[in-house]
Amino acid sequence: MPVQPAADSVKIAARNETAGDLMSPPVGVFGPQMTVAETVEQLRELTRAAFITYCYVTDPAGKLLGLVVMRDMLLARPEARLEEIMLRDVFALPETMPLADALKEALVRHFPVYPVVDGHGVLKGLIRGERLFAERAIEISAQAGAMVGVEKEERLSTPLKRSLLLRHPWLQVNLVTAFVAAAVVGVFEDTLAQLVILAVFLPVMAGQSGNTGCQALAVALRGMTLGDLKPGTERALVMKEGMLGFFNGLFVGISAGLGMFVYATMQGEANAWLMGLVALTAMVASCVISGLAGALIPLTLKRLGADPATASSIFLTTASDVASMGIFLSLATVLLL
């Protein structure tokens, strides 16, 4: 394969970005012995060329000692030395910190500017908070796509060929999982041959439990993104989604069962009410399973060290397709034939 176009390389590199990649050179850096009056004189010059929010205090080796906010300088005596009024133990981003981690740190703090330091605590640069927040918005907004196999780097401006290369592999994965669901249906070909009406209801069963599971999945992923999911609460989340699956399956199952009953009666089937019961029971069972899967899949992906959103919807659909159509056709085989 020939050399990649430059634009693509940049985008791919962006996924391994560190805090150091985003920083600009430090400005407003002073020695600890400088007085407020001396600093103000220098700031008068510096602010002509640069936008300065904080002053940074470093030792002769460049090590970050502290930070002075303009308000404190304004309120201090002109002869006060910076080391007297500076804030110590300044929060700084390590140069090598992955961007994703830097975003999390910034989210908690929300400072206008973050100093970036190397392994020895030497001030290497500054990152404006808004830059990190723009990155965070890009990050969070990628979730819905990640669930169905769209990479974070794809944007509206991504060329068609690149979009195809990025999305297509997950569609082939989806196809493999769809074959698994088809194989389950295939087991019941004899049942379907005797009761073709069941085939008509297969998409209803699969679609309903799939959407129930997707609701659970979306809520779980959002909780992880916003930091709502505290350690030790995973069990409660899974239980809640299982319960929700039960009740949603029950009420939707009643509608679906009625639909089945009416349709079967219209077709002159003898067992119409039993068919409705099969639809209801299968709906409840498969919605419980897909609710549980919707919570368990992102938790498992996270435990495995993967992005919890990645292809989660594809895995979920497999689980809910197999469960819903498998249970529906099993019950039908046992009760109706």
Place this chain on the structure above:
Amino acid sequence: MPVQPAADSVKIAARNETAGDLMSPPVGVFGPQMTVAETVEQLRELTRAAFITYCYVTDPAGKLLGLVVMRDMLLARPEARLEEIMLRDVFALPETMPLADALKEALVRHFPVYPVVDGHGVLKGLIRGERLFAERAIEISAQAGAMVGVEKEERLSTPLKRSLLLRHPWLQVNLVTAFVAAAVVGVFEDTLAQLVILAVFLPVMAGQSGNTGCQALAVALRGMTLGDLKPGTERALVMKEGMLGFFNGLFVGISAGLGMFVYATMQGEANAWLMGLVALTAMVASCVISGLAGALIPLTLKRLGADPATASSIFLTTASDVASMGIFLSLATVLLL
């Protein structure tokens, strides 16, 4: 129905929140004739009790005239008056501005604090930027859920009963749309009775085109969220997703067609190769349709004034289910019977 519990009322009210609901009382407010020296004296007292980022200058009626940054005060002569050094034409959020619009304004500016004014320009309060950004993260992260009928207000801590009430109506909507898809399949009951093998492939057709459409949907919604979708580019977006649907459908259709051919051969069907061709053709056509729908649905919702993500995945699934199974069974009826 009895009075709602307080917690719920708050959450429901939150959806119509304005900038005024989020503001805290203004601090650091001074007259235009005050000198820098006088202001600094007052700030010395004020900063003991409050965190002050900017000074605001108002006329006797409370109307916002300007804003003074600490840096400019530090660099000014002590006898300078605030009106000499203040920034005029300060950006302020109207008290009645909906929160969603305030978030957009904040996104472009990223100031640490925003003044809030009433219709006469009178300073009513302040909102810290971090507060708006926390809201924005909550907003964006709701998208994946909104697509499948999860309300913005639902969080991990939402009680089970409330989650059920919030999510269930969309599941009943989904069921109605699933019945539409079932009705399409029902039209072809005779075809299915003669070739039960087709029923086995129905979930494959529906699942594949559904996922292709969901990829398009997620990319379109993300583009809208991040402001990538410029007016006049909608047509290009729809065309691109149609093309992507074609190529994705073609390559996935080849795999699916091969799967159909192999399975049909194993079952001893005479027309195995023709069945594979039906699967391939239907896959291409339905992926084009679901790709187009994935782009058109959020654009249409937006044009109608609705949130483009709301239940978009439910509408999309209906379109792709009807298209994929309808085309597949139509072609099979014409070519195979």
